[in-house]
Amino acid sequence: MFRDYVASACGNASAASGPFYCPGDQKVYIDLSFYQDMQDKLNTPGDFAMAYVIAHEVGHHVQNLLGTTNKVDQLRERLSETEFNKYSVMLELQADFYAGVWAHYADRTKNILEEGDIEEAMNAANAIGDDRLQQEATGRVVPDAFTHGTSAQRMYWFKKGYDTGDIRQGDTFKGSDI
Numbered sequence: 001m002f003r004d005y006v007a008s009a010c011g012n013a014s015a016a017s018g019p020f021y022c023p024g025d026q027k028v029y030i031d032l033s034f035y036q037d038m039q040d041k042l043n044t045p046g047d048f049a050m051a052y053v054i055a056h057e058v059g060h061h062v063q064n065l066l067g068t069t070n071k072v073d074q075l076r077e078r079l080s081e082t083e084f085n086k087y088s089v090m091l092e093l094q095a096d097f098y099a100g101v102w103a104h105y106a107d108r109t110k111n112i113l114e115e116g117d118i119e120e121a122m123n124a125a126n127a128i129g130d131d132r133l134q135q136e137a138t139g140r141v142v143p144d145a146f147t148h149g150t151s152a153q154r155m156y157w158f159k160k161g162y163d164t165g166d167i168r169q170g171d172t173f174k175g176s177d178i
């Protein structure tokens with residue numbers, strides 16, 4: 001956990017980077033000022049909103065273990081930024097899907113979900129969609145610059161993971177060569 005600044009195997013990060021997963025040291029970095037922002041600025045309060053964010057980052061660890069991260073990384077060299085962004089979106093949406101799968105089993109096996117928890121996660125997924133963040137930051141939406149997916153896509157994939165609990169259904173790369 002960090003606030004403001006942290007050094008990782010993936011380089012130095014400021015709070016502006018938000019929470020992230022670093023494949024180099026296989027650690028999840030949780031930015032506490034982002035958590036604060038979720039409550040104060042993004043209007044996404046709730047413990048389960050934060051749980052979704054953490055589960056999304058752990059989802060990136062799963063992708064790393066399964067070799068998906070590596071496959072996507074290899075494309076970075078030979079694709080234009082716009083083309084690569086499409087794969088970045090698929091990778092991010094799959095991490096949202098895995099977060100949903102986690103929520104499914106966390107509830108089944110530990111019975112930790114409370115009334116309104118899934119709504120908190122969906123509200124957070126909605127708030128951190130690229131379209132919504134771009135609209136708020138610049139007043140316009142540039143789909144070519146999306147790296148995480150729209151609010152609707154993020155909610156869709158989280159919900160699908162939660163509803164199915166089936167890791168095989170997280171094929172966000174369908175139709176691509178990954």
Ligand SMILES: [Zn+2]
Binds near residue numbers: 056060095
């Ligand atoms: Zn991510």
